[in-house]
Amino acid sequence: MEARAIAKYIRVSPIKLKSVADLIRGKDLAEALTILKFTPGRGSEVIEKVVQSAAANAENNLELDRDGLYVAEVYANYGPTMKRWRPGAQGRASMILKRSSHIGVVLKERSAEGETK
Secondary structure, three states: OEEEEEEEEEOOOHHHHHHHHHHHOOOEHHHHHHHHHOOOOHHHHHHHHHHHHHHHHHHHOOOOOHHHEEEEEEEEEEOOOEEEEEEOHHHOEEEEEEOOEEEEEEEEEOOOOOOOO
């Protein structure tokens, strides 16, 4: 059994989110939430919300025990990029790319043997 949560069109670059996602991949739920709480940066707050949502889905929809859950997958993929223009020197224009992300979290239940995957 696995619980999922997805947040789409988040206005944070996926490059910033991937470094935070790597910190919690494979960790227990409580440990992952602790890591996210004390990690600086805007990306950790957004990923923490998605992990909390996946945990709520596991408890309410699938009736899984919160203590036995771990972060099986976490990803931050590219979303659409807004393109804006900024005036440059000598009448030129420079493009500004405002990137967005799609964040996904999958929580699974640890088996009795302690298997993680």
